[in-house]
Every structure is written in C-alpha cells, then in structure tokens.
Amino acid sequence: xxxxxxxxxxxxxxxxxxxxxxxxxxxxxxxxxxxxxxxxxxxxxxxxxxxxxxxxxxxxxxxxxxxxxxxx
Numbered sequence: 601x602x603x604x605x606x607x608x609x610x611x612x613x614x615x616x617x618x619x620x621x622x623x624x625x626x627x628x629x630x631x632x633x634x635x636x637x638x639x640x641x642x643x644x645x646x647x648x649x650x651x652x653x654x655x656x657x658x659x660x661x662x663x664x665x666x667x668x669x670x671x672x
Contacts, residue, residue, distance in 0.1 A: 601624070601645070601661055601662060601663045602623050602624060602629075602660070602661050603621075603623060603624065603647075603660045603661060603662055603671070604624055604662065604663065604667070605662070605667050605670050605671050607622055607623075607624055607626065608621055608622055608623075608660065608671065609621060609622070610622065617633065618631050618632060618633055618634075619631070619632045619633075619634060620632075621658075621660065630658055632649065632651070632658070636651050636652050636653055637649060637650070637651060637652075638650045638651065638652045640672060641672075642665065642668045642669050642672050644665055644668070645661060645662050645663065645664050645665055645667070645668050646659050646660065646661055646662070646668060647659070647660040647662060647668045647671050647672060648660075
C-alpha cells in the first residue's frame with residue numbers, strides 16, 4: 601500500500617488546473633490534468649486512472665477495496 605485516502609490528494613482550489621497525487625510519505629508521485637483523464641475505475645484495492653495521452657494508466661494501490669472506492 602503506497603497511498604491512503606487521507607494523504608493522496610491535498611485540498612484543491614477552483615483555480616487549480618492540475619491535481620498532484622502524493623504517496624504515504626507525502627512525496628508527489630503524479631501530476632494529472634483532469635481534462636486528460638478518460639476513465640477511472642477500481643479493481644480490488646487498486647484505483648486505476650486512464651489518461652488519453654499515450655494511453656497511460658496510473659495505478660494507485662490502497663490498503664483495501666473500500667478505501668480505493670472512497671478515493672474514486
């Protein structure tokens with residue numbers, strides 16, 4: 601488990617154009633333009649984010665399925 605619900609995204613402002621994802625150590629691991637997201641889904645304890653550019657998939661592993669669903 602590298603991500604937890606209370607740490608993976610910090611508070612966002614309406615003017616923010618990118619979302620930064622943080623691991624459990626508080627280090628930024630991904631920056632995502634929300635307009636580039638084509639699909640988000642949960643598979644087990646994984647939150648998967650598909651990006652339109654280069655067909656990239658970001659996989660965030662949470663402690664369990666319920667936490668991954670809440671992060672969705």
